[in-house]
Amino acid sequence: EVHGKGGHAALPQFTVDTVLVVAQIITALHTIVSRNVDPLETAVISVGAVHAGTAKNVIADTATFRGTVRYFKPELGDWLPQRIEQVIAGICQSHGATYRFHYERMYPPTVNDAKMAKLVRSVAESVVEVPAGVTSHCQTMAAEDMSFFLKAVPGCYFFLGSANGTLGLDFPHHHPRFDFDEIVLSIGVELFVRCVEKYCGLVET
Known part of the structure; x- marks a missing residue:
């Protein structure tokens, strides 16, 4: 001010x-x-x-x-x-x-645990079957509540690509026409389930 x-x-x-x-x-x-x-x-x-x-x-x-x-x-x-x-x-x-200067500290950086990231990536490579495949080049400056969880326990925050230009669902976040292809939700569920199975030793590593 x-x-x-x-x-x-x-x-x-x-x-x-x-x-x-x-x-x-x-x-x-x-x-x-x-x-x-x-x-x-x-x-x-x-x-x-x-x-x-x-x-x-x-x-x-x-x-x-x-x-x-x-x-x-x-x-x-x-x-x-x-x-x-x-x-x-x-x-x-x-x-x-x-x-008058007011600075509010809200979110720390979101930092993945290396071992958990490796586990998630290995599972994703067997689940995701799209042309873009699996990539680690998706850093962003967006803030995320997950940062607080990762400061407390090892974990991995990952993105699911949901754009579908054919259906007109390829507008970015915060765009007034943002929407996503809901088929990606099934991929997310399978990823989570398989990650839990692998982490608990229910499947071969």
Whole structure:
């Protein structure tokens, strides 16, 4: 939340324009990953909501924005919020604005157990019969409740491909037309059952 000094849009010299401040902050935040994070590491800073002002000819005295931060390397979880606030503080100071910064830690990275991932993969290779087959190249920055389970017990989080272009079911998540081919549910059930059987030694390994 950025606080400045509102006023008439025709007299900007008497104001502290919070819209301008927030615009510069957002632009600067996107340089953190490209210029402060090791290129061989992975991180994401995305601003998804910005709110300011009520009229086109009034400079707003307050502006707010919200976003999300994603990363894989645990050390970045402590460093990123510090760096984000440094950027916000520096830009606000240069414009004579003040700010209130709230950072909520929600989800840790989802990290599979190597042995469980190997078990799931071996089962999937015998169950999945689609052109794409089984692949390990499906990392994503999406947050997932499974991360908390995996911190407590060994496990494996995996994806089931469900797109079917022939039926028009190939829109991505969060798209207004997202839907999936329900035939994949039967594959998921078989995967789970066979994984349990193999884990419990009910079938040959």
